[in-house]
């Protein structure tokens with residue numbers, strides 16, 4: 163049999179693309195080297211932040227607005243609760259990347275944002291103490307996604323729409339075969355498909371580098387702590403971004419949903435690759451710097467360590483994603499380089515990936531995510 167579409171990599175993005183392709187009636191096969199919803203790539207760790215006032219670049223706002231709609235639809239279709247609205251509190255100096263960028267995106271797109279005075283911060287969150295030059299903004303639409311449930315729900319919807327899913331089998335090679343593609347798999351079998359989607363997460367390095375895009379894979383540790391009081395329970399405390407002067411990178415985190423307060427640094431960690439990443443946690447090197455600054459920012463939050471786990475960022479040179487057709491093979495869709503901020507977009511990436519695979523173009527404005535920007539950069 164020749165499938166309409168083969169999707170390789172069933173993490174955050176591949177699972178979504180598979181669900182959207184299958185929902186449009188295409189015959190689909192999804193291939194994943196590990197087991198479903200594993201913790202060896204980039205889509206694990208119980209929480210991912212979602213927010214609309216996108217400090218990284220306002221061009222993402224229409225995509226994230228659509229992602230909110232599609233997350234709610236996925237919850238409806240799967241029966242899973244995936245997105246919980248907590249609001250997002252951002253703190254930093256007015257000129258910091260996060261504060262200035264969040265305000266710019268909100269202004270450009272008319273998004274709701276509250277500026278909180280120091281007194282208002284104290285009244286809402288009595289344990290917090292802002293530094294002299296810091297300001298606080300609160301995005302009421304912000305929230306927390308459960309990545310494991312998100313991936314599982316997309317797999318579930320894809321299967322219900324007739325997709326074939328194969329786990330524990332890696333694609334070793336692909337090549338053009340007639341009008342489509344032949345995939346050679348690690349179990350010695352082959353798959354034929356008219357279109358191919360590659361959503362390889364940190365395993366994308368080689369493919370993207372062969373196309374001239376430098377990719378850095380970064381090891382990032384996320385840590386969970388039992389707090390000393392109920393001050394940080396999700397019913398009374400939001401997700402947060404702290405762009406504080408003197409920190410090695412922005413500290414972000416999530417309130418306690420019953421499994422502790424989670425915190426991590428955004429974009430801080432050793433460069434590595436997906437095969438050699440160190441999966442052991444070193445308390446002094448990985449956890450202590452998080453615990454120390456979390457405790458300073460949220461007194462009592464980091465009383466005892468519960469758990470810590472490494473994850474991987476797949477960083478492009480400009481921090482923007484790569485979503486495009488392969489320059490030499492229009493039937494191959496590339497979705498990667500999510501640079502540590504992609505999960506919130508997963509269902510809209512699903513929609514875009516299905517557009518590209520099935521129609522050759524997307525209804526969304528994704529020019530800023532195309533491979534052409536790297537060629538332009540070099541000229």
Ligand SMILES: Cc1cc2nc3c(=O)[nH]c(=O)nc-3n(C[C@H](O)[C@H](O)[C@H](O)COP(=O)(O)OP(=O)(O)OC[C@H]3O[C@@H](n4cnc5c(N)ncnc54)[C@H](O)[C@@H]3O)c2cc1C
Nearest residue numbers: 171173174175195203204205211333363473500504505506
């Ligand atoms: C610590 C951490 C915190 C983050 N926080 C946020 C956040 O708050 N908000 C947010 O929006 N984003 C966040 N992100 C980023 C987000 O999680 C990622 O951008 C997203 O999960 C990437 O999904 P992916 O599908 O590209 O990669 P993955 O989920 O890793 O999926 C790639 C899959 O491809 C499979 N694969 C690779 N090669 C092959 C092959 N040859 N054959 C078969 N299978 C293959 C892999 O096994 C894997 O399952 C965070 C990331 C990390 C690490």
